[in-house]
Amino acid sequence: MPPAGDAPAGADFCTVTAGVAARPILDGAGARFDVETSFDEIAVCDAIIVPSFAPGPEGEVPDMANFGAAAAWLRRHHSRGALIGACGSGVFLLGEAGLLEGRRCTTSWWHHEDLKKRYPRADLAWGARLIDDRRVVTAAGPMSWIDVGLHVLKTLCGAEVGRLAADFTLGDMGPAKGPARAAGYSPVTVSGSADAFLTEAERIVRQADADFNAQDLARSLSTSERTLHRKLKIACGESPKSFIDRIRVETARTLLETSEKPVKELAASAGFIDEASFRRAFRRYAGMAPSAYRVWARAKAQDKAQIFSVKKSEIIPEILTTILDTCVNGITLTDPDLEDAPIVYVNKRFEEITGYEPREILGRNCRFLQGQDRDQEGLQRLRESIRSRQPVEVTLRNYRKDGVLFHNKLNITPLFDEQGTLIYFLGVQYDVTEQVRAEAEIGDLRARLKAIA
Numbered sequence: 001m002p003p004a005g006d007a008p009a010g011a012d013f014c015t016v017t018a019g020v021a022a023r024p025i026l027d028g029a030g031a032r033f034d035v036e037t038s039f040d041e042i043a044v045c046d047a048i049i050v051p052s053f054a055p056g057p058e059g060e061v062p063d064m065a066n067f068g069a070a071a072a073w074l075r076r077h078h079s080r081g082a083l084i085g086a087c088g089s090g091v092f093l094l095g096e097a098g099l100l101e102g103r104r105c106t107t108s109w110w111h112h113e114d115l116k117k118r119y120p121r122a123d124l125a126w127g128a129r130l131i132d133d134r135r136v137v138t139a140a141g142p143m144s145w146i147d148v149g150l151h152v153l154k155t156l157c158g159a160e161v162g163r164l165a166a167d168f169t170l171g172d173m174g175p176a177k178g179p180a181r182a183a184g185y186s187p188v189t190v191s192g193s194a195d196a197f198l199t200e201a202e203r204i205v206r207q208a209d210a211d212f213n214a215q216d217l218a219r220s221l222s223t224s225e226r227t228l229h230r231k232l233k234i235a236c237g238e239s240p241k242s243f244i245d246r247i248r249v250e251t252a253r254t255l256l257e258t259s260e261k262p263v264k265e266l267a268a269s270a271g272f273i274d275e276a277s278f279r280r281a282f283r284r285y286a287g288m289a290p291s292a293y294r295v296w297a298r299a300k301a302q303d304k305a306q307i308f309s310v311k312k313s314e315i316i317p318e319i320l321t322t323i324l325d326t327c328v329n330g331i332t333l334t335d336p337d338l339e340d341a342p343i344v345y346v347n348k349r350f351e352e353i354t355g356y357e358p359r360e361i362l363g364r365n366c367r368f369l370q371g372q373d374r375d376q377e378g379l380q381r382l383r384e385s386i387r388s389r390q391p392v393e394v395t396l397r398n399y400r401k402d403g404v405l406f407h408n409k410l411n412i413t414p415l416f417d418e419q420g421t422l423i424y425f426l427g428v429q430y431d432v433t434e435q436v437r438a439e440a441e442i443g444d445l446r447a448r449l450k451a452i453a
Contacts, residue, residue: 104123333345
C-alpha cells in the first residue's frame, strides 16, 4: 500500500493484514493472527499476497464459493493495476476471482489436479516454482510464501532491493529452538480419489527416465496395465501412452518458459527419448513448435503481446507498435529462423479481422486461419514465393474464430537487413469479402443475361 499517515518517515510503502472483517483469525495449527483492517477500508494498494488455506479434514482445499467477497475484492484491485500473488492453496482464490483464466500458473503438486478440475481455463504448470503472468504471481513449494514476497519486493522496489531482501531473509535461516522454531512442513496426504490417482501417476512420470513406459507406470502404481488403462480413461480420458506424453510435454513447456537451454537438451530433460519424438508430441499437444512456443510465452508474459524481439536482441519501440495499430489493414510478422515460421507480431486490426486474441495467434503459423480448407489455388503460389523469398499477393479463403468465412487478400513481402539476410516476412491482410461477393453477383447476373439473350 502507499505509506499511511503513521508510517515511518521516508517509507515508500507500508504493509497491512486485511480480511473481510477486521477481526483475528486462527490458522490450521490454532495460532492466532491479528487482522488490522477490512477489505472495505483499502481503496488503493500496489500488491496483495494471498496465503494458503487451512486444509479440510481429508486435506482438501475449502470450497472457494464461500470466499466470494474476497475474490471480488482481488479482481477489483487487479483491474486497478495491483500485483496479485498467492502460494499453495491460496492460488485457488485467484481462480475463483477469474484471474487464472488464460494465464500460466502453478501450485503445490498435491493440489495440481484439484486446481485443474475446478478452474479448467487456467494454464496450469506442474513443477514450476514461481510464475508471473501479467501481474498474477503464483508459487509452489514449502517456502513459496517467501518466493512470492521477494518477487513482490523486486517488482515494486527494483532488483537491488530484492537482492538485499533475499540476503536478509535467506541468509539467516539457521536452526531455531523453542517457540521460535518453525513448525515442520509436510503436505497432507491426499484422499483416495481419482484426483489422487492422477496426482501420483503424474509424480511418477515426471521423475522417470526416457525409457519409462505404460508397463512401468502400471508396475509403479501396483496395478495391472488393463486396470491402469481403465482408471486413466475414467479420470482424464487418455490412454497410458497419451497420458505419459502429455505430462512430458507439460514439463517441457515449463522448461521452455524458464530456461535458455536448446530444444535438444530440453527434450532429454522432459523425458523424451529423442528430439524428433519430442517435437512431434509437443506440436500435437501444444499446437506449435517448441521454439515458437518459447517466443509466444515470452510475448504473452509482457501483458501486451505487441512488443516483439528482432535480430540481435533489439526491441521494436512501443511507439512503432502504436503506429501499426492505427493501420486499416491487418499486419503480421513471421520469423523464418524459427521452426514453421511462426507469427511473432500482430496489430490490432488483424485481431479485429480474425476475432482472435494475440495469445491465440502468436507462435502459430498463419495456416491456422485456413482451417481444413487447404485445397486452394493461391496456397501453392504462396508456398513457392516464400520458398524463393519473393513478394507475392494472393486471395485466400480464411475463417474467423467464430468459424465465419472471409476472403483475405494477402500481400507477403520478405524483409532483409543491410547484409541481405532475411529477417522477417511482412504480411498485410485486406478483408475483401464484400468485393468478392459483389464480383460473384456480377458474374451471376451476366450469366443470366447471356442465357436470356
